[in-house]
Amino acid sequence: MTLTEARDFLRAELLAAAAGAVPGYEGVVTHDVGPVNPGVLSDGSGPDTICSITVENGDPSVTDPAGELAAAVAALTARGWHAVVAPVENGHHRATAERDGFQVTIHAWDNEWRLTLSGETPSIPA
């Protein structure tokens, strides 16, 4: 798999999970800047080998962080991801999912209608 293919795959998976989480609404890609260097905080000279993508979804009239997070996890699980839901922590609903080196984090919050799905490709040299 090339990095471009990995990026396309991740974006499609995030959008599918986002759509599954919020009835009647499609997810929106809010961040996708293309390949970046994963070791950036210590050594900016490395090659750009990963892509990081964020998708948001939500119905402004509905605030259901636990339900939407569970639905997103179910959607990812049905697509072959291994997902784990973390205990709620001071209003932070969080789940993680992994598949073939791809990593996803799902964030939902008490009193917040937006659900955030953030994913990262495995490192794939050009």
Added chain:
Amino acid sequence: MSEDLDALILRVRDLPHDRAVGEVDTFFRSLPSETAKALAESRPEQVGPLEGAPPELRYRANHLILVAAQQRLHALVESREATLAQRRRLVTINEMLQPAGKRLDVDADGKRVEVDVPRQFLLVEPEGQGRMIEVQGDLRTARNIAVLVPGMNNDLERVRSQSVRAKEIGEEAGPGTATVVWLGYHAPLGLTEGRSTESSRAAAPLLCRFQEGLAVVAPDAKITLIGNSYGAQVVSRAMLERARAHRYLLTGSPGADPRVTSAAQMTPPGTELFAVARSRGDYVSYAEQHGPDPASFPDVVRIETDNERVQITGHMGYFNKNSESMTNVGRIVRGDLDAITLAARTTPAEESRVLGTSWAGPLRTLGQSKAAVPISKVFDGLATLRTVASTPSRKTVLESTRRSRTQEGPER
């Protein structure tokens, strides 16, 4: 008005940071909004980097600086007079002028809308190595702000990846968070420069003034100052000069100062939290190039970096997705301090034994030896080769300029 601004800049230059940003704040508060906006438009080079000035004006001023640099470089590329470095810089500036992304919001009727998010800069220095300070989110309304100080080898081209890390920190910290990538200094380019504290000593007062300015702009926000690798050296130096923040986090620190052996020696008064992270096998922390590793201080909070699913080894992974380290960063930034998970107190020697490799002793010796110089130069040479290899073609550069000009910048 322009003369008043010049006089102000001259007057505050050598004032203590808190007084300097206070005077700048008072000056701009005294101006009618249209006058202040006109000043940002007519004097972007002065307003853009001015700590204490309203961020909205600085965003606009720095946008204008980028547009001017884009036009200058584009002309050079079109006339085939641009150097390779200038071509690369134009691609970078084109990207800096494009929106950061989108966000979901609601309009006046309560309907969901997609909103373009412009990139917001509190500083841009498009010449030479380059510097920049980028904000994600709204400083005026943020409850929590994370300021991320990048380390070695970050110039204007390579710092773009930091914006992605800042975005992820913001996601971990949750709603009401703004993040800042503070490349307000010339980071060391290569190990040769990284062995010196020249960059961090020059950076510390700049960071201190920035933090004071941030306190003026966002007086109610809780601010976390994060430094990784050489960025931790910068933050440490700034802490020794009493940089204002509520919480401090150092990851992969190469040491603060040879004389600093405890958290108490470097935490400014009123500090809520001073936390550090050192993962197993972090050769940079083990080497203690610039002083004892803060992770070994007896009175520091050392956060956990590993969980059942993601284990971090080495220097590069503190912000790895779904790591305990990254989760703890989010907890620290949003102030869930009770939820932070703590690492066992181990020494570099103990960690080396677990790894089956004796890192600490030899690396500490190497970091301080003459042999480190030629090794650094080999590394630096490889880094340079990678840079040259990624230089874009003239056609690619011109195409990226065309794309960036279809995007709107901040109008504020």
